[in-house]
Amino acid sequence: MLTVDGLGVRAGDLELVREVSFGIGPGERVGLIGESGSGKSLTALALMGLLPDGVTASGTARLGGRDLVGVPERRLKDLRGRTVSMVFQEPMTALNPLMRVGAQVAEVMTLHGVAAGRARERAAELLGRVRLPDPERIARSYPHQLSGGQRQRVMLAIALANEPDLLICDEPTTALDVTVQKQMLELIAEVAPALLFITHDLAVVASLCERVLVMYGGRVVESGPLREVFKHPRHRYTEGLLAASRLPPRGTRLATIPGSVPAAGRFPGGCVFRDRCAHATETCETAPELTAPELTAPDLTGPEPRGDGHAFACWHPRR
Amino acid sequence: MPSPAGTPDADPVRASAGAPAADRAGGPAGEPLIEVRDLTRVYRRPRTSLTRPGEAVHALKGVSLTVHRGERFGIVGESGSGKSTLLRLLCALDRPTSGSVTFAGREVAGLPERSLRFLRRSLQIVFQDPMSSLDPRMRVRDLVAEPLVALGEPVGDRVAELLDAVGLPASAAERYPHQFSGGQRQRIAIARALAPRPEVLVADEPVSALDVSVRGQILNLLADLADELGLTLVFVSHDLAVVRHLCETVAVVHDGLIVETGPVDDVWEAPGHPYTRALLAAVPTLEGML
The missing domain is CATH 3.40.50.300 (P-loop containing nucleotide triphosphate hydrolases)
Known part of the structure; x- marks a missing residue:
């Protein structure tokens, strides 16, 4: 492949x-x-x-x-x-500190032509798929409110967003x-x-x-x-x-x-x-x-x- | 930070007792050098309301331990x-909320800096990241001599002697930290720590930032120096396997408490606390995987 x-x-x-x-x-x-x-x-x-x-x-x-x-x-x-997508080592520097986590997951989908509403729904789904507890709440958080492990899961959700x-x-x-x-x-x-x-x-x-x-x-x-x-x-x-x-x-x-x-x-x-x-x-x-x-x-x-x-x-x- | 999901919580009955370090008996022969009793430290978060003080964070909830002279003590x-927090209190870089830390029988906790000269001489620290712990604008000679200068002691040939002891060429003295690799920088940090002939060397994750081939060199060096100089070693790590290789005694810290302590082999073979078991199970090992 x-x-x-x-x-x-x-x-x-x-x-x-x-x-x-x-x-x-x-x-x-x-x-x-x-x-x-x-x-x-x-x-x-x-x-x-x-x-x-x-x-x-x-x-x-x-x-x-x-x-x-x-x-x-x-x-x-x-x-x-x-x-092809990538997960980097340092999740604090790879995430935008000024943007809510859900929006960052949705962004990678809208950039590739998914409608905004659909991307938002799917963002919450993806955060659940990487086993973040309470994905709706996490989606509304900023990166600094999450632990290192949670941030890295968000990175993984972003990487998986477009399958x-x-x-x-x-x-x-x-x-x-x-x-x-x-x-x-x-x-x-x-x-x-x-x-x-x-x-x-x-x-x-x-x-x-x-x-x-x-x-x-x-x-x-x-x-x-x-x-x-x-x-x-x-x-x-x-x-x-x-x-x-x-x-x-x-x-x-x-x-x-x-x-x-x-x-x-x-x-x-x-x-x-x-x-x-x-x-x-x-x-x-x-x-x-x-x-x-x-x-x-x-x-x-x-x-x-x-x-x-x-x-x-x-x-x-x-x- | 919340504990990761799936990690068994500390058993409060066993943990909160603040049991002395020699739980599992059979400690090494030397007399007690560092004694920590019922140490607590509460931090306050910045206030978020005018009427209420900031939320309290109980970083240490009553920790007791004893490090004997000549012992290699691991904190995981x-x-x-x-x-x-425990390490900062051991080194008198912070003041406890309550409890005591004694070094060779003298109380250390809460003393002003001017009364701590004996400790600064007898106890030295090597930090995790040799890139940020060494001043990039100082030559290696001045970095290594600095602790002596600060204590008002003659430098003499000590720098060359120390560089030799950590396996660096004498020519390294004239160079700057950025001209060295990570492992070499950690050698410089060790030479600097050894300058005032300390009794205790505290190493805070000294190999976590290093590649595996270099990790071995630094661990061997620490073991050799501890033997040759009769150092007491306090070694902090997240990796129980590294602690097992280097140390005799281990204390496992979780959620502000020492959940388990004793000879490292006993803890490794038969971990008594659920958290220690979770920690051991989480560390991937080559032997286990193949």
């Missing part, structure tokens, strides 16, 4: 995202993981046509037969919020308490038509997604079915992330990845991870290609070239 | 639980 092929993002001479290719089928939930600065959010913004000025996208992304990259804003406006084909969530639960996060994740799993879920939290992605893409230095370094990737990671970066996510008993050392994510443009040539990798050799000065996906189950032979199998870009993969 | 709670 969504097919992304060779997506790149640049700011002038600086290459920020390179050769990102993946697909999402109807009803599928795909996680996009990596640390801050790895290019996850830029990938999502490129799909939404929301890249900041001076930052441009190349490659192709097609959703239900329509192009998302390289088309004029006039065409994108029609798709954004209708065919999009694809929902993109960028760290939607990072600012929330764990008990609220759990409810929000369950809700997203229930209502999302097809999902691209961006997070740095591996446990969150494991609780929600079926397939996962691991990004580092603007590239997809590993991708595949979630269980397969998390149980048998091949790329050394994925291995490091998984090890660092496990909290061993007290008194034992936590596994870490040495150093930190370089600033954009400071990643080494060749394999982007080689300056933090214990297994790096001279070979790694040449950039490794993403391997052809290994099919892990016999029934996973779809038309997608990099769809269902486990692929990685590493010269010295684990095992 | 969600936003609105009162854990930040």
